[in-house]
Amino acid sequence: MKALILAENDFEDLELFYPYYRLKEEGIEVKIASSRESIVGKRGYEIKPHIKYEEVNPSEFDALIIPGGKSPERVRLNKSAIEITKKFFIENKPIAVICHGAQVLISANLVKGRKIACWYGIKDDVIAAGATFVDGIAIDSNIVSARFPNDLPEWTKSFLHLLKN
Numbered sequence: 001m002k003a004l005i006l007a008e009n010d011f012e013d014l015e016l017f018y019p020y021y022r023l024k025e026e027g028i029e030v031k032i033a034s035s036r037e038s039i040v041g042k043r044g045y046e047i048k049p050h051i052k053y054e055e056v057n058p059s060e061f062d063a064l065i066i067p068g069g070k071s072p073e074r075v076r077l078n079k080s081a082i083e084i085t086k087k088f089f090i091e092n093k094p095i096a097v098i099c100h101g102a103q104v105l106i107s108a109n110l111v112k113g114r115k116i117a118c119w120y121g122i123k124d125d126v127i128a129a130g131a132t133f134v135d136g137i138a139i140d141s142n143i144v145s146a147r148f149p150n151d152l153p154e155w156t157k158s159f160l161h162l163l164k165n
Contacts, residue, residue, distance in 0.1 A: 001027070001028045001029070001062045001063070001163065002028065002029045002030075002031065002060060002061045002062055002063075003023050003028050003029070003030045003031070003061060003062065003063040003064070003065060003163075004030075004031055004032075004033055004056065004058075004061040004063070004064050004065070004084070005019070005020060005030065005031070005032045005033065005064075005065045005066070005067065006032075006033055006034070006053070006064070006065075006066050006075050006081050006084065006085070006104065007032055007033075007034055007039055007049070007066075007067055007071050007075065008034055008035065008036065008039060008070075008071045008074035008075050009036065009039050009040055009070070009071065009074065010040070010041065010042050010069050010070035010071055010074075011039065011041045011042065011067050011068070011069045011070075011071035012041065012042055012067055012068045012069030012071070012098075012099055012149065013041035013042060013043040013044075013045045013069075014149045014152060015067035015068050015069065015098050015099055015101075015149060015152065016032075016041060016047070016067040016071075017041075017045065017047075018149075018152045018156060019065050019067070019096065019152075019156050019159070020032070022156050022160075023065075023160070026160060028063075028163070031050040031051055031061070032047060032049040032050050032051075033049055033050070033051045033052065033053050033055075033056050033081070033084070034049035034052070034053070035052065035053060035074075035078055035081075036049065037049070039071075041069065042069050042070070053078055053080035053081045053084060054080050056080070056084050058084050058087040058088055058091070058093075059087075059091075061088075061093070062093060062094070062163070063088075063093055063094040063095070063096070063159075063163055064084070064085065064088040064093065064094070064095045064096070065095075065096045065097075065159075066085070066095070066096070066097045066098075066101035066104050066105075067098060067099070067101060068097075068098050068099020068100040068101050068119060068148075069099065069100060070100070071100070072099075072100040072101050072102075072103040072104050073100065073103060075103075075104050076103050076104045076106075076107035076108075081104065082104070082107055082108045085104055085105065085108045085110070086108050086110070088142075089108070089110050089142070089143075092141070092142050093142060094142050094143075094144070094159060094162045094163050095142055095143045095144070096143075096144045096145070096155065096156075096159040097116075097118075097143065097144075097145045097146075098145065098146040098147070098148070098151065098152070098155055099118065099119040099146070099147065099148055099149075100118070100119050100121075100122055101118070101145070102116050102117075102118040102122060102125075102126055102131075102145060103122060103125065105143070106125060106126065106129045109129075110143075111126060111129045111130060111131035112129060112130030112131065113130060113131070114130075114131045114132070114138075114140045114141075114143060115131065115132045115134050115138045115139075115140040116131040116132070116133065116134060116138055116140070116143070116145050117133070117134040117135070117136055117137055117138040117145040117146050117147050117151070118133070118145060118147060119147055119148060120147070135147070136151070137151055137154050137155055137158055139158055139162070142162070144158045144159045144162055
């Protein structure tokens, strides 16, 4: 099984590294895609992405993760990243978003009629895009979403459950 993380600079460090290592512990191969050679989180942790967005073949991956922070504001501007997200959605592959990660789903026009959890600061954006805001963990078909780092254990557990079923 393979999972893909989409990230840019200023990602929320815990929201990238927690699922990255937790999925690896489960034996899942995890790759990070970005437009950059190296990305730095809000807390200063640096990681080198494995692949550029334009090189991603979504059919080679089983799941998608979009961490929060300011990264999604940058991810959503990349047409290839939006197309990747749409392909995962269309193929009903598991998608996990947390915090501002829902911004990528909004830009891909994928939230209408869905229950979505997100950082309170983008709650109105989620609602304006046609979703129902959930103040907690939301599981809606193939999308698992959460609000902030305190949700990481339950969010990741819910995502792993979705992956295994």
